[in-house]
Amino acid sequence: MQCPQCREPMVIYELDGVELDSCLRCGGVWLDAGELETLGNLSGIAPGPLAAALMRVQKGKRGARRCPRCRRAMLPFDPADDGALMLDRCPRGDGLWFDRGELGLLLQKYSANNAEAAAVRNLLGNMFQYELGGNPGH
Numbered sequence: 001m002q003c004p005q006c007r008e009p010m011v012i013y014e015l016d017g018v019e020l021d022s023c024l025r026c027g028g029v030w031l032d033a034g035e036l037e038t039l040g041n042l043s044g045i046a047p048g049p050l051a052a053a054l055m056r057v058q059k060g061k062r063g064a065r066r067c068p069r070c071r072r073a074m075l076p077f078d079p080a081d082d083g084a085l086m087l088d089r090c091p092r093g094d095g096l097w098f099d100r101g102e103l104g105l106l107l108q109k110y111s112a113n114n115a116e117a118a119a120v121r122n123l124l125g126n127m128f129q130y131e132l133g134g135n136p137g138h
C-alpha cells in the first residue's frame with residue numbers, strides 16, 4: 001500500500017498480532033478496521049469510549065488524502081472534539097490514518113490510568129519511541 005500523505009510504499013509492522021502499515025518517510029500509520037480496538041484491548045483500555053470517539057463524524061469535511069485501500073477521499077474527524085487530534089477515516093470503513101504521533105496520543109488519551117498509559121507506551125514503544133515523550137535525539 002502507498003502512504004496517503006507522501007505516496008511512498010509503506011512497511012508492515014506486527015505488534016502482538018496486530019498489523020500496522022507505517023510510512024518510514026512521514027511516520028504516519030494506517031490501521032485497518034478493528035486493529036485500533038485490538039491495540040486498545042492489548043493495552044487494557046476500555047473499548048466503549050474509544051469506539052464512540054471513532055464514530056464521531058465531522059459533517060461537510062472532505063480530506064485531501066485518499067484511502068490506501070479503496071482510493072476514496074478520506075474524511076477528517078476530531079475524535080475527542082478538542083482540537084488536539086485530527087484523524088482521517090475511510091468513508092467505506094476500511095480503516096484509519098494517523099499522522100506521526102497521533103496513534104500514541106489517541107491511545108494515551110483513552111487510557112484510564114497510569115498503568116494503561118504505561119501499557120500503551122510499552123506496546124508502541126519500540127516502534128514509536130520518538131512519539132511518546134521519549135527523547136527524539138538531535
Ligand SMILES: [Zn+2]
Nearest residue numbers: 003006023026
Ligand atoms: Zn508518508
Ligand SMILES: [Zn+2]
Nearest residue numbers: 067070090094
Ligand atoms: Zn477505503
